[in-house]
Amino acid sequence: MMQTALQVLDREYLEARCALLELAAALDRIDRAHDHEGGTGDLNDSRLELLNQAIRTLSEESHLPNRSERLLLLFSDLG
Amino acid sequence: MQIIQPHYHAIARTAQDYERMAMSGVVAVAEPAFWAGFDRLYPETFIDYFHQISEFEPTRAAEYGIKHYCWVAVNPKEAENPKLSHEVIKHMPEFYKKPTVLGVGEIGFHKTTKNEEEIFEAQVEQAIKYDQLILIHTPHLQDKVRGTKRTLEVLSHMNVNPERVWIDHVEEHTIREPLEAGYWVGFTLYPITKCSPKRAVDMLEMYGHERILVNSSADWGPSDPFTLQQCVVQFRARGYSVQDAIEIFHNNPARFLGQNPKFDIKPIQLEAIEENVPV
Ligand SMILES: [Zn+2]
Numbered sequence: 001m002m003q004t005a006l007q008v009l010d011r012e013y014l015e016a017r018c019a020l021l022e023l024a025a026a027l028d029r030i031d032r033a034h035d036h037e038g039g040t041g042d043l044n045d046s047r048l049e050l051l052n053q054a055i056r057t058l059s060e061e062s063h064l065p066n067r068s069e070r071l072l073l074l075f076s077d078l079g
Numbered sequence: 080m081q082i083i084q085p086h087y088h089a090i091a092r093t094a095q096d097y098e099r100m101a102m103s104g105v106v107a108v109a110e111p112a113f114w115a116g117f118d119r120l121y122p123e124t125f126i127d128y129f130h131q132i133s134e135f136e137p138t139r140a141a142e143y144g145i146k147h148y149c150w151v152a153v154n155p156k157e158a159e160n161p162k163l164s165h166e167v168i169k170h171m172p173e174f175y176k177k178p179t180v181l182g183v184g185e186i187g188f189h190k191t192t193k194n195e196e197e198i199f200e201a202q203v204e205q206a207i208k209y210d211q212l213i214l215i216h217t218p219h220l221q222d223k224v225r226g227t228k229r230t231l232e233v234l235s236h237m238n239v240n241p242e243r244v245w246i247d248h249v250e251e252h253t254i255r256e257p258l259e260a261g262y263w264v265g266f267t268l269y270p271i272t273k274c275s276p277k278r279a280v281d282m283l284e285m286y287g288h289e290r291i292l293v294n295s296s297a298d299w300g301p302s303d304p305f306t307l308q309q310c311v312v313q314f315r316a317r318g319y320s321v322q323d324a325i326e327i328f329h330n331n332p333a334r335f336l337g338q339n340p341k342f343d344i345k346p347i348q349l350e351a352i353e354e355n356v357p358v
Contacts, residue, residue, distance in 0.1 A: 018271045025251075025278045032284070 027051075050075060080321060081347065083332035084108045084307055086247060086265065086294035089136045089147065096297070096304055101143040103308050106329075107344055109336060110136060110149040111185040111214050114156040116299055122166040125153070129170075133177045148179045148342060150214055155189035158198035168201055175209050181339045182206060184214025185247065188226035191218065196233060203237055212339050213244045217253060219272065227253040231260060243338055245292060250274050254282060258290065263335050265292040268306035276310035280317060288326050292335060322349050
């Protein structure tokens with residue numbers, strides 16, 4: 001028997017919350033190090049851009065399915 | 080490296096944990112009185128529990144060369160029953176005379192109710208009267224901010240010395256106020272629901288090393304005593320010295336708990352030559 005959506009949410013809520021917090025903390029950590037070394041403006045790195053794009057994908061296209069597949073494609077070298 | 084695990088619910092853990100902690104450098108644990116997973120019905124059940132943590136656990140830990148200390152209290156979840164709580168509180172002073180009891184804890188809020196507040200105040204008053212250290216639990220998840228604010232409000236009207244009070248389970252959104260008010264704060268490393276080793280090191284970088292304790296609060300729930308060692312590794316991996324790590328994971332608990340003379344593990348200082356040796 002497949003679980004109901006609410007049952008899945010019950011199981012997943014805290015883990016998803018934790019993953020978001022870890023992500024927020026990691027981004028803060030990068031910013032702090034950048035500030036500490038006297039960096040001005042945003043840190044330019046293509047990986048950071050990919051992370052930001054992934055976050056945008058999750059929020060702006062949150063209604064669409066296959067989120068994990070789309071993120072993996074985003075992080076893939078398709079050339 | 081020597082470590083003190085300042086918040087550990089040993090009765091919920093196995094002897095194997097003691098053995099593995101000993102192998103990873105843990106020299107002492109302190110066990111606050113907490114919820115058993117169900118609400119106890121009789122004052123005597125608490126008294127027996129206090130005997131267990133103040134008499135039996137030290138002998139079990141000693142087999143592995145670990146010193147075991149404890150705290151007595153009515154925890155926040157069971158403080159919802161004032162009649163029972165007052166009955167238990169009456170018996171707590173008998174335990175302050177025991178050689179390994181360090182103070183009153185963990186007390187504080189779970190749902191931040193009136194009953195919890197009454198019992199919290201009664202226990203703080205008793206701690207002041209008997210000159211005991213105080214350990215305060217702050218609520219989980221969405222109740223944490225409200226409970227922490229109320230804790231600080233209640234304490235501000237009482238005659239406590241903030242240096243003898245440890246406010247535990249703080250996270251990024253609750254650390255500032257207690258620290259600025261002069262209290263000790265604790266990070267609890269927990270899988271999923273509390274602080275993670277990495278976030279703890281972030282806060283150490285942001286707020287410095289003073290008056291901060293780190294613990295893994297291992298208990299009967301999904302928890303792991305070794306998140307504390309993970310935090311040490313994470314801290315060292317970011318380039319801090321062994322002595323810096325000792326300051327946080329050994330000397331700070333020795334300083335706070337050592338305010339009670341029964342806790343006789345002193346801060347340690349490595350010889351300069353030994354710095355930069357890997358963990
Ligand atoms: Zn606890």
